[in-house]
Amino acid sequence: MKKQVGIEAVALAVPRRYVDIEDLARARGVDPAKYTAGLGAREMAVNDPGEDAVALAATAVARLVRNNEVDPSRVGMLVVGTETGVDHSKAVASHVQGLLKLPRTMRTFDTQHACYGGTAGLMAASEWIASGAAAGRSAIVVCSDVARYGLNTAGEPTQGGGAVALLVSEKPDLLALDVGLNGTCSMDVYDFWRPHGRREALVDGHYSINCYLEALSGAYRGWRERALEKEVVRWGDTLPGEQLARILYHVPFCKMARKAHTQLRLCDLEDAPGTSTSPEAREESAKSQASYNEQVASSLVLNARVGNVYTASLYLALAGLLHGEAAALAGKRVGLLSYGSGCCAEFFSGVVGEGAAARMARADVDGVMAARERITIEEYERIMGLPSDTPEPVEPAPGTFRLAEIRDGRRNYVGGA
Ligand code: HMG
Numbered sequence: 001m002k003k004q005v006g007i008e009a010v011a012l013a014v015p016r017r018y019v020d021i022e023d024l025a026r027a028r029g030v031d032p033a034k035y036t037a038g039l040g041a042r043e044m045a046v047n048d049p050g051e052d053a054v055a056l057a058a059t060a061v062a063r064l065v066r067n068n069e070v071d072p073s074r075v076g077m078l079v080v081g082t083e084t085g086v087d088h089s090k091a092v093a094s095h096v097q098g099l100l101k102l103p104r105t106m107r108t109f110d111t112q113h114a115c116y117g118g119t120a121g122l123m124a125a126s127e128w129i130a131s132g133a134a135a136g137r138s139a140i141v142v143c144s145d146v147a148r149y150g151l152n153t154a155g156e157p158t159q160g161g162g163a164v165a166l167l168v169s170e171k172p173d174l175l176a177l178d179v180g181l182n183g184t185c186s187m188d189v190y191d192f193w194r195p196h197g198r199r200e201a202l203v204d205g206h207y208s209i210n211c212y213l214e215a216l217s218g219a220y221r222g223w224r225e226r227a228l229e230k231e232v233v234r235w236g237d238t239l240p241g242e243q244l245a246r247i248l249y250h251v252p253f254c255k256m257a258r259k260a261h262t263q264l265r266l267c268d269l270e271d272a273p274g275t276s277t278s279p280e281a282r283e284e285s286a287k288s289q290a291s292y293n294e295q296v297a298s299s300l301v302l303n304a305r306v307g308n309v310y311t312a313s314l315y316l317a318l319a320g321l322l323h324g325e326a327a328a329l330a331g332k333r334v335g336l337l338s339y340g341s342g343c344c345a346e347f348f349s350g351v352v353g354e355g356a357a358a359r360m361a362r363a364d365v366d367g368v369m370a371a372r373e374r375i376t377i378e379e380y381e382r383i384m385g386l387p388s389d390t391p392e393p394v395e396p397a398p399g400t401f402r403l404a405e406i407r408d409g410r411r412n413y414v415g416g417a
Contacts, residue, residue, distance in 0.1 A: 005130045005179055006172025006350055007122075008138070009359045010319050011064035012368050013056045014162040014306055015045045016397065017375045017383070024157055027377040035157045040254025040300065044307040046375065047146045047161040048383050050391035050402040053082045054095040055413060056163035057144035058401040061096055062416060064140065064165040066399070067362040072100075076137030077107045077125055081118030081311040083194070083340075084146045085110055086411060092144065099401060099413055114192060115250055116340025118143030118164075118311035123182070123346070125168040130179045138169035145310035150200040151384055158253040160307020164315040173355030174322060175334070181232065182348040183222020185215045192341035199388060208341060209256065213263045215345035216249075216337055220264050221271070223335070223347040232333070232349070239268035244349065245332035246325075247295050248317045250339040251303040257317075260337060261296050262286045298324055305369065314338050323365045326356035371397065 021041040025032040035041050047056075057080055064070065080092040093108040111120040118141065125139035144163035149155030191208035194201045224240050227233045233240035241247065241264050249257040265286040269275065277285070302320035303309075309316055314336060322329070329352040339345045353359075375383075386392070389406050396402040396415030404414040 003130065003170060004172050004176045005126045005170060006168065006177040007166050007174040008169045008171050009064060009068040009167040010174060010315070010363050011060050011067060011165045012162065012316070012319055012363065012365065013059035013063065013400070014368060014372060015047045015051045015056075016372055017046045017048070018043045018305070018372050019046060019375060019377060019380045021157060023377050024380075028152065028156070038255065039157055040258070040304060041157055041307065042304040044157065045160045045162055046380050046383055048392060049386050049388050050394060050404070051146075051161065052086055052403050053084045053144045053146060053163075054086055054092050054411065055401040055403055056161065057082070057092055057142045057165070058096045058099040058413065058416070059399070060144065060163040060165035061100055061140060061142055062399060062401070064167055065100065067364070068167060068359070070138075070167060072102050074137055075102065075106055075140055076134055077128060077139035078102060079121035079125055079139065079141045080110045081112075081121040081141065081143045082110060082145055083112055083114050083117055083310055085112070095411070095413070096142065099416060113344050114340035114342050115252070115310045115313060116338055116344045116346065118315060119338035119346050122166065122168065126177050126179060129168065129170060136170070138167060141166045141168055143309070143312035143315055145312060147308040147310050148200050149203065151381060154205050155201070155203055158308050160309050162306055162309045162312055162316065164309070164312040164319060166315060172350070173353040173359045175318070175350040175352055175356075177348065177350040178232065181223055181226045181230065182346055183219045183224070183226065184344065184346045185218025185222065186344040187211065187215060189343050191343060209259065211341070211343050212250070212256065212339050212345070213259065215339060215343050216260055216263055216347070217267050219337065219345040219347040220267055223349065224267075227349070235273055239265065239272065241265060241268045241335070242291065242295075244295065244335040245329055246299060246321060247335040247337070248299050248314060248321060249296070249337045251300065251313045251317055252308045254300045254304050257296050257300060258292055261292050264337075265291065302365070302369070319363065319365060322352070322356050322360050323363070326352065326360045330354050330356060
């Protein structure tokens, strides 16, 4: 039997505070419907300086290891995908390794390419395992980020933060990856960037949406070409994209997943052999509400409550989908689209495992989300104004980590017990 490789288990960490998105809209004098219906948001996570990419990653990995009884001596690689790392040189992964006292024998490194960095890590890990070089060992891939645009900017309602840790192995209880089918598309563009020394990202918002859609088209067509060759999908009564039970997208804001799905359908409708429909009819069909409801909507529950989590956003959608539908989707194939500004997109697929529901129960998604506290916009603005290098002295909740202080450029963390 061909070796299976993929995601065995997942764990989440989110900041302990959030704002209601309608409160933010009212404070900015904006019609709340713009943020709810227009962007698809409900709530937005608020990171304080103690909840940096290291603290969130370490909290997520601690939960992954504890909840799934992972034997650290069997883990040969620890990768952190992040675009909000804390040092130009020292890897977030080395902090996580130290905080969790993981074995010295593992390979540790960070991967960076805007929101695509986590997927780069997942592919490095899964292809390392598939190649046989891992010799039976597993990998941990953590996506951890703080999405920050600043007060009173167009990007403000699309901020957020958190981390998603993935155990990658030859026992893919959650998702067995279709190794070798992936399609990629990269372009040199300035759609979103954060020059050295800046805390807030710079973004050409509407252009970034176009870049995302163009890169999606290239990546999806690449995947589809290989999936057709291997007869994973086919041209027939239904479109190739419709043969995937669900499609998960990178979610900078929830409405983006709807735009992405329309674009993916348009690729199929335009390329279908012998098509004689008009461009107008294709555009109309691409927007199908029924298709969006069936294939996409259910994956957005967590993203709507956390906001953009950059590298982790696609994997938060995966956790949200499987939290609600793991049992119903067992044995079914789903598609995943990762996008990172700058830019690189990758479309890949996998089959949901029979063990997914049991693994999701261990992730305790409801418990993690319920531990959060809703704050006022005044409190959110106070937190946004705090300097990044002087975290408030707050006792971390049991099992979580926090940045405690920075001395001579060295960061000290507390918590974990
Ligand atoms: P904006 O210009 O303020 O908003 O910023 P808008 O005018 O485009 O309106 C947004 C939507 O709300 C529109 O819907 C409006 O019609 C609707 P659409 O036409 O797009 O379907 N709307 C309303 N709906 C109901 N009632 C109302 C109402 N008013 C308006 N009263 C923008 C929006 C997303 C550009 C901004 O928030 C932004 O710049 N965000 C950050 C950039 C971003 O998220 N880009 C996404 C693609 S790039 C990416 O995903 C990579 C990224 O994650 C970074 C990385 O890779 O590291 C960002």
